[in-house]
Amino acid sequence: MITALVIMALGAVVLGAALGYASIRFKVEGDPLVEKIEAILPQTQCGQCGYPGCKPYAAAISAGEAEINLCPPGGMDGVRKLADLLGREVKPLQAEEKPKQVAIIDEQTCIGCTLCIQACPVDAIVGAAKQMHTIIEPLCTGCELCVKPCPVECIHMQPIAENLDNWKWKYPVIEIKRAA
Amino acid sequence: MLAQLFGFKGGVKPQTNKTPSVQQPIGVAPLPPRLFVPLHQSIGGAPNPLVQAGERVRKGQLIGGADGWVSAAVHAPTSGTVLAIEQHVAAHPSGLPTLSVVIEADGLDEWIDRRLIDHRSLAPERVREILRDAGVVGLGGAAFPSHAKLTPARAVPVEHLVINGAECEPFMTCDDMLMRERAEEIVRGIAIFRDLLAARQVLIGIEDNKPEAIAAMQEAVRRLAEDYAVVGVPTRYPAGGAKQLIRVLTGKEVPASKRSTELGVQCFNVATVYTAYRALAHGEPVVSRIVTLTGNVRQPRNWDVRLGTPMCDVVALGAPMADTSCYLMGGPMMGFEIPDLAIPVVKATNCIIAGSPKLFPPNPPEMPCIRCGACAEACPHELQPFELYWFSRARNFGKTQEYHIFDCIECGCCSYVCPSHIPLVQYFRFAKSEIWSREREKNAADAAKARFELRNAREEREQAEKAERLAKAAAARTTERKVPSAGPVAPDGQPAVADFVAVSPTSDAEAIKKAAIAAAMERARAQRELAQPRNTEQLNAEQRRQIAAVEARRAAARAAPAVEPDIPSAVPASPPRVGE
Known part of the structure; x- marks a missing residue:
């Protein structure tokens, strides 16, 4: 009887020690779920979801504070992926889906106030005080954050047109008329 | 053999x-009046145009320089004049435009100076170039x-x-x-x-x-x-x-x-x-x-x-x-x-x-896949086109990659043998370009994230530096204030003089700065006054004298508080202005 108790107690101590050691040794820094969510988000850093960037939004989703349908740049595709990852229901997007766009500065009108440079979350605008500013188009995420601060309204958003680099083969269309 | x-x-x-x-x-095709030479004709980097509109080019002249190692140059196909470097429809299924050099042929077909090269006399790197x-x-x-x-x-x-x-x-x-x-x-x-x-x-x-x-x-x-x-x-x-x-x-x-x-x-x-x-x-x-x-x-x-x-x-x-x-x-x-x-x-x-409709009769309507496996037998790369088809059709791109969609050479054997007339290759092309586009988007997102984080880190650092600078300046000010108060306390003349010498440049500099600020404010005030219309300009001499008397009284009243500093200034210190 006592032997059995001792063996069980010993087992519990050994296993407990092993688990305790493992929890310290293999501790995961940060929340892996937040990272997974963040990987799905488009990293536009536009704040249209109401959070100051994609990471805070990911953290809010992970904490259950935010809905998964608040990210317009991610589109319905993003909502579907988030729903798959989190096992939540797919909901319609809370804003209208826009085509991918890029900001354009009208360089004739620009007065060089640097306000847009301060607003750009990805440092995609070059310029200096009282000098003309311009957008580095490949770096622009189309977040629209630079449009509002401009005092002379010289920034507008332009949808990215189809070109040879981003052209895609279309989904084959099944012609029902002919089949019928 | x-x-x-x-x-x-x-x-x-x-x-x-x-x-x-x-x-x-083989026949030699006649020279067309105008040629549209796209700059990007190979896989890899798009060549940069090296000619300008209006320039005369000779046959074989370089008009697009290779951009990077995996890229190839483009040349003028005949002699003539460059009319423009503009967007022209590309040899591509999309029919989208690409940057092309438009050359008007002059009919002379005049070659550039051709240099014959013996590849054996050159280093292999040079030959490749x-x-x-x-x-x-x-x-x-x-x-x-x-x-x-x-x-x-x-x-x-x-x-x-x-x-x-x-x-x-x-x-x-x-x-x-x-x-x-x-x-x-x-x-x-x-x-x-x-x-x-x-x-x-x-x-x-x-x-x-x-x-x-x-x-x-x-x-x-x-x-x-x-x-x-x-x-x-x-x-x-x-x-x-x-x-x-x-x-x-x-x-x-x-x-x-x-x-x-x-x-x-x-x-x-x-x-x-x-x-x-x-x-x-x-x-x-x-x-x-x-x-x-x-x-x-x-x-x-x-x-x-x-x-x-x-x-x-x-x-x-x-x-x-x-x-x-x-x-x-x-x-x-x-x-x-x-x-x-x-x-x-x-x-x-x-x-x-x-x-013509006779030569290439229109495809019969697409029927459901019956999983006969004919496509898998025809595939020269030993893929399973019917599996790829399911997943491409369902847009399950992860699975298509598991079934090696990128090994598909789009040869069309599977579509050719399919008894259900399914345009399999079109599905695979669709899936491939979709995967590529997602890859591009993912890379762009990663780059944007990196830049965003970099920017945040920079802003934090700048704020910390600014706070540190302010703290330092504040500390310097407090010591400064202490130093002059310590000066007179000094026991005898010697150190006090030293103190005075040490302190005086600072106080001098401060006085100069204050004077400069005051002068600047005065200038700004004068400018402001000049800019504002005065309502005293069209008055006659009598009225002006009266105003001058009022002004003199006012000035006297303003001077009074300065003489008796105990009385708090009841008179506004603003500059005198008629009609205020």
């Missing part, structure tokens, strides 16, 4: 339809810059150099005619490639439905006393695929993740070899290519066409029949329908087929 040929799995045997276009020798600047690319259809393939892998010596003259696509005969008519130049070109790669054995693979080409090549090899093996390979589509031909000739199977160089094999098209020879031995960059014009035309034939010639000019040479409904660029298996006859002939244009 080779003792043994190997087979490859799958493949189909479509009707070849090659006879009509080999009845006549010359080939890049001569615009030599794979003319089999992929347009991959050839010089990039001519670097042997360090670890593996090149065992076999495979020269691809199989030309397995139906209708197409441009390589066939080239081998028949210009075999000697091809064989001389092979020597260049063999030397660059230090290849041990050269294998020339030609499908056995081209006996004339095989005979011509054998004859040329014999005449030039080379030890190349000219091998007739069984006619079966796609025997001309690089991996298939390598397998048939050497028995080596190139794995998906590896390139053939790593197995000691390299493969080039006969037309590529020919242009490389012309580039080195004649100093002629790639300005034209042989194009098969066939199908629903009265005079099918192979033409030597300048690059940049609009398709409509080429098509007119064959006199298309009245019921021609469409044109294909490339073969019927892998080509695409030309969206606009304004598109120019480019380096990848090997064949133009005029189609």
